[in-house]
Amino acid sequence: MKTVELKNKIYWVGAVDHHIRDFHGYRTPQGTSYNAYLIVDDRLTLVDTVKKDFGCDLLRHVASIANPAKIDNLIINHVEMDHSGSILEVLAAAPKAKIYCTPKGKEGLLRHYGIRDREFHLVKTGDRLSIGRKTLLFFTAPMVHWPDSMFTYCVEDKVLLPNDAFGQHLGHPLRFADEIGEDYCMEEAAKYYGNILMPLGDVIAKKLEEFTALQLPIDIIGPSHGAIWRKNPMRVVEAYGRWTARETLSKVVIVYDTMWGSTDKLARSLAEEIAVPGVEVKIYNIRSSDNSQIIRDVLDARVLLLGSPTLNADMFWTMGGFLTYLRGLKPRNKKVGIFGSYGWAEGASRRIAGEVEAMGLESIGPPFEVQYVPSEEELSKLADYAKVVVQAAQR
Ligand SMILES: Cc1cc2nc3c(=O)[nH]c(=O)nc-3n(C[C@H](O)[C@H](O)[C@H](O)COP(=O)(O)O)c2cc1C
Secondary structure, three states: OOOOEEEEEEEOOOEEEEOOOOEEOEEEEOEEEEOEEOOOOOOEEOOOOEEEEHHHHHHHHHHHOOHHEEEEEEEEEOOHHHHHOHHHHHHOOOOOEEEEOOHHHHHHHHHHHOOOOEEEEEHHHHHHHHOOOEEEEEEEOOOOOOOEEEEEEEOOOEEEEEEOOOOOOOOOOOOEEEOHHHHHHHHHHHHHHHHHHHHHHHHHHHHHHHHHHHOOOOOEEEEEEOOOOOOHHHHHHHHHHHHHHOEEEEEEEEEEEEOOOHHHHHHHHHHHHHHHOOEEEEEEEEOEEEEEEEEHHHEEEEEEEOOOEEEEEEEEHHHHHHHHHHEEEEEEEEOEEEEEEOOOOHHHHHHHHHHHHHOOEEOOOOEEEEOOOOHHHHHHHHHHHHHHHHHHOOO
């Protein structure tokens, strides 16, 4: 993997983790990257590091451009270990490097690594650091997505390095979204937002407003994971505007599990009935699907249909796990329908309804339930239920 110049001696010097498939529970079928950036000026500046196992890649990349021992400034935009994990290795190679981070960043670095022998410079929004001909402007972004998070903006070059904001879990040999395929990168950005940032939507909306008010021109956005936005950097910023506003599409996501196939029959019949022009339908059997991908689709869906058989007077356990994950992501602005099959005493639908109510989501009506196997008559009633779902999706 070679280094790549973003603009005027600002280089990508990170690492690509092609083989990671599970990133703290987030499925990463294409791997991911840990993006760090080297800014060459009178004072050599490194922005972020990489995950611990990839420190040698980072230092090799830096060394191909400049002597790591000459690093003057190490900017830590975010303490999480995928970005700070190789900090001790970097500091050992860069004995005179001073650390720039937020006060929470320092607190986090001390907790994780016990760094004592370094000069820390604590920064806040609006602080500037001159590194020669270039100026770096800091913008604190607490809870986008940890308390320590901040953005670094390269003033003269109009390059924004916002760490996890606008990123994607995408390990690719190419660095720029316009080379990889912008639509593909946008899909991965949506998946990242849905699974990592969705619960923080209100905070992010406020921060974006505050950042936009600074009227800083942006030519390039270099996030800490995945592709760098160069051709049309505002496309992902505008998408964040829609996602934080919880805008939805005429889209229905069916999520279900089944033991003996009855709930599966209901789910597949629903998918067929709902599939009318203008309404997008996604169907996921939880046990054979990836929760991260389901959440990507939930992000902009207007309707969510949850299906489960009754097992031991409760919902099927995979649905319980899915709803626990969903609850933490604080979904809003969704209409929910429930369906399923039971044997002798319903339980699943009642339990799911309780969870949906606790999440404050709107119900589209009473659950559609059948005893054991759905009859032909029940399947034709399901077609009527599907019409209600279509109406809910179109509104
Ligand atoms: C281990 C087991 C436990 C079950 N527990 C209940 C129950 O507590 N209450 C009930 O009404 N049905 C119970 N059932 C029956 C199922 O809900 C019923 O067979 C249903 O039709 C299964 O739907 P499915 O084909 O989508 O898996 C149980 C079934 C199994 C296999």
